[in-house]
Amino acid sequence: MRLQTASREAEPANREDRLALARATLGAAExxxxxxxxxxxxxxxxxxxxxxxxxxxxxxxxxGLADDGMGTRVPVPGPLAGLFPRGSLRAGSSVAITGAASTxxxxxxxxxxAGEDSWCAIAGMxxxxxxxxxxxxxxxxxxxHVPAHGxxxxxxLSALADGVDVLVLGxxxxxxxxxxxxxxGRARTADTLVLAAAPPGRADLTLRSTTLRWTGLGAGSxxxxxxRLEVLASGRGIAGQREVEVLxxxxxxxxxxxxxxxxxxxxxxxxxxxxxxxxxxxxx
Numbered sequence: 001m002r003l004q005t006a007s008r009e010a011e012p013a014n015r016e017d018r019l020a021l022a023r024a025t026l027g028a029a030e031x032x033x034x035x036x037x038x039x040x041x042x043x044x045x046x047x048x049x050x051x052x053x054x055x056x057x058x059x060x061x062x063x064g065l066a067d068d069g070m071g072t073r074v075p076v077p078g079p080l081a082g083l084f085p086r087g088s089l090r091a092g093s094s095v096a097i098t099g100a101a102s103t104x105x106x107x108x109x110x111x112x113x114a115g116e117d118s119w120c121a122i123a124g125m126x127x128x129x130x131x132x133x134x135x136x137x138x139x140x141x142x143x144x145h146v147p148a149h150g151x152x153x154x155x156x157l158s159a160l161a162d163g164v165d166v167l168v169l170g171x172x173x174x175x176x177x178x179x180x181x182x183x184x185g186r187a188r189t190a191d192t193l194v195l196a197a198a199p200p201g202r203a204d205l206t207l208r209s210t211t212l213r214w215t216g217l218g219a220g221s222x223x224x225x226x227x228r229l230e231v232l233a234s235g236r237g238i239a240g241q242r243e244v245e246v247l248x249x250x251x252x253x254x255x256x257x258x259x260x261x262x263x264x265x266x267x268x269x270x271x272x273x274x275x276x277x278x279x280x281x282x283x284x
Contacts, residue, residue, distance in 0.1 A: 083233035096203035124170030
């Protein structure tokens with residue numbers, strides 16, 4: 001009888017204490033599972049909002065929780081939202097990126113999709129330093145940086161596709177088409193978002209970026225500070241093509257929306273009207 005009373009007193013008193021205890025237990029289990037490439041869903045332990053005020057689809061997409069019946073949606077950078085159906089990406093889908101500034105676009109998409117609670121793995125980008133990844137917004141405690149070459153590269157990439165939330169594949173991997181299709185199948189099953197630079201096969205969505213111009217140089221002197229990119233999107237769920245213009249890099253983030261350019265007719269200002277001077281009489 002005394003043992004039962006003591007066990008009841010040891011239990012958390014309210015819901016917040018039980019939630020804190022569950023978070024601590026899950027954290028310990030997550031650290032243990034991460035050694036084997038496992039992944040634990042932490043969304044069930046997020047603090048609940050007021051029941052009378054359900055979240056909207058946009059808020060759910062920003063949290064990575066929106067489900068339209070075809071899978072969970074993950075957020076994308078705001079300046080690139082116009083390129084994707086419903087302004088977000090489906091977990092388990094794949095995005096191919098080609099053209100200029102592919103590394104910056106890969107990191108921007110990875111940061112937005114990973115958020116604060118998800119694991120991200122980067123493979124095939126040996127020139128990417130940890131400092132650059134941290135500056136882009138990735139959490140170094142939830143980041144795996146994998147070398148481009150190795151004897152067990154297919155096994156390592158397959159384990160990453162099964163165990164992380166966002167998988168970034170750089171241009172130095174030189175993947176075989178068979179391995180690419182296998183990774184897509186595994187990622188689709190595990191709800192892992194795959195972001196690849198020039199993959200050997202088709203992806204759900206394809207982004208093509210082109211540099212329009214650089215800014216920062218004066219009359220033969222100065223520094224290159226920003227460049228204006230045109231990004232085109234095509235693929236599943238997009239009729240034809242979508243395009244946006246963005247600026248890279250920005251001090252407050254990796255990417256920003258480009259201001260709309262004035263049309264040629266607006267730039268050609270109308271000449272000022274001609275004013276006739278009144279004649280002046282001579283004195284005397």
